[in-house]
Amino acid sequence: MVEVKVDHDKCTGCGTCVEVCPVGVFEIQNEKSVPVNESECLACRACEAQCPEAAIEIIE
């Protein structure tokens, strides 16, 4: 199983991860990204690569 970690100290709530994730893992809650569908993660790492704050870590 893949673990999706978002560092809320770094996250600005820009929504890029919501847009790039092909399986809808993320949702913005209170201006922070929350991995609400972590179990769907394909480990494609698009979110990790495109987060402008480097706030996402994918752990396989």
Ligand code: SF4
């Ligand atoms: S792309 Fe990064 S900074 Fe933007 S909402 Fe997602 S985790 Fe936060």
Ligand code: SF4
């Ligand atoms: S690694 Fe890919 S599938 Fe997993 S949360 Fe990031 S964008 Fe979505």
